[in-house]
Amino acid sequence: MISNKAKKQIDIWVAKYPEGRQSSAVMEALKIVQAENDNSLTTEAIQAVADYLDMPGIAAAEVATFYENYNHKPVGKHTIRFCHNISCMLNGADDLIVYLEKKLGVKTGEVTKDSLINVKKVECLGACVGAPMFQIGDQYYENLTTDKIDEIVDGLRKKSK
Ligand code: FES
Known part of the structure; x- marks a missing residue:
C-alpha cells in the first residue's frame, strides 16, 4: 500500500522527531501517500500510514478527516x-x-x-x-x-x- 519511495520520504519526516515520536510525522505521511494514490486517501491508505508509523488507525483517521487538505474521493490530479x-x-x-x-x-x-x-x-x-x-x-x-x-x-x- 505504501511504496518504497513513499516510505523513504516519510522516513525523512520521522527523523525530524525524537525517537518513539514517529506518529508526529502523520500529516506529512498522509500527504505523501495521498500524492501517490490519485490525490485521495482511502480507509486502507490511512490505515497503512498508521501501521507504518506504529500508531492507532483511528488517530490517523482523525487527522485525515479533520484537515481539509486531505481528499477522500477522487479529485483529479x-x-x-x-x-x-x-x-x-x-x-x-x-x-x-x-x-x-x-x-x-x-x-x-x-x-x-x-x-x-x-x-x-x-x-x-x-x-x-x-x-x-x-x-x-x-x-x-x-x-x-x-x-x-x-x-x-x-x-x-x-x-x-
Ligand atoms: S488571506 Fe492570507 S493568503 Fe489569502
Missing part, C-alpha cells in the same frame, strides 16, 4: 487551493475564482471533465502579502491576475498531455 480569506478577498479573489470556474467549466468542489483539476476555496494560507493567491501541490502562486491564471492552468494542461 491537481488541486487548486484558492484562498478566499480577507486579504485575498480584498484583492479580488472572488472575481478570480469565478473566472477560474468559468475557464475550467466547474464550480469549486468539482473536478474537470478530464479528471485533471479541481478547485477548493481555502482559508488563509499565510501568503497575504502576495494576495490574491492559490496553492497547487507545494507551490504558491501569488499576485494572481486572469492572465497569470491562464498561464498556470494552460501549463498544467500542457504538462499532462
Whole structure:
C-alpha cells in the first residue's frame, strides 16, 4: 500500500522527531501517500500510514478527516487551493475564482471533465502579502491576475498531455 519511495520520504519526516515520536510525522505521511494514490486517501491508505508509523488507525483517521487538505474521493490530479480569506478577498479573489470556474467549466468542489483539476476555496494560507493567491501541490502562486491564471492552468494542461 505504501511504496518504497513513499516510505523513504516519510522516513525523512520521522527523523525530524525524537525517537518513539514517529506518529508526529502523520500529516506529512498522509500527504505523501495521498500524492501517490490519485490525490485521495482511502480507509486502507490511512490505515497503512498508521501501521507504518506504529500508531492507532483511528488517530490517523482523525487527522485525515479533520484537515481539509486531505481528499477522500477522487479529485483529479491537481488541486487548486484558492484562498478566499480577507486579504485575498480584498484583492479580488472572488472575481478570480469565478473566472477560474468559468475557464475550467466547474464550480469549486468539482473536478474537470478530464479528471485533471479541481478547485477548493481555502482559508488563509499565510501568503497575504502576495494576495490574491492559490496553492497547487507545494507551490504558491501569488499576485494572481486572469492572465497569470491562464498561464498556470494552460501549463498544467500542457504538462499532462
Ligand atoms: S488571506 Fe489569502 S493568503 Fe492570507
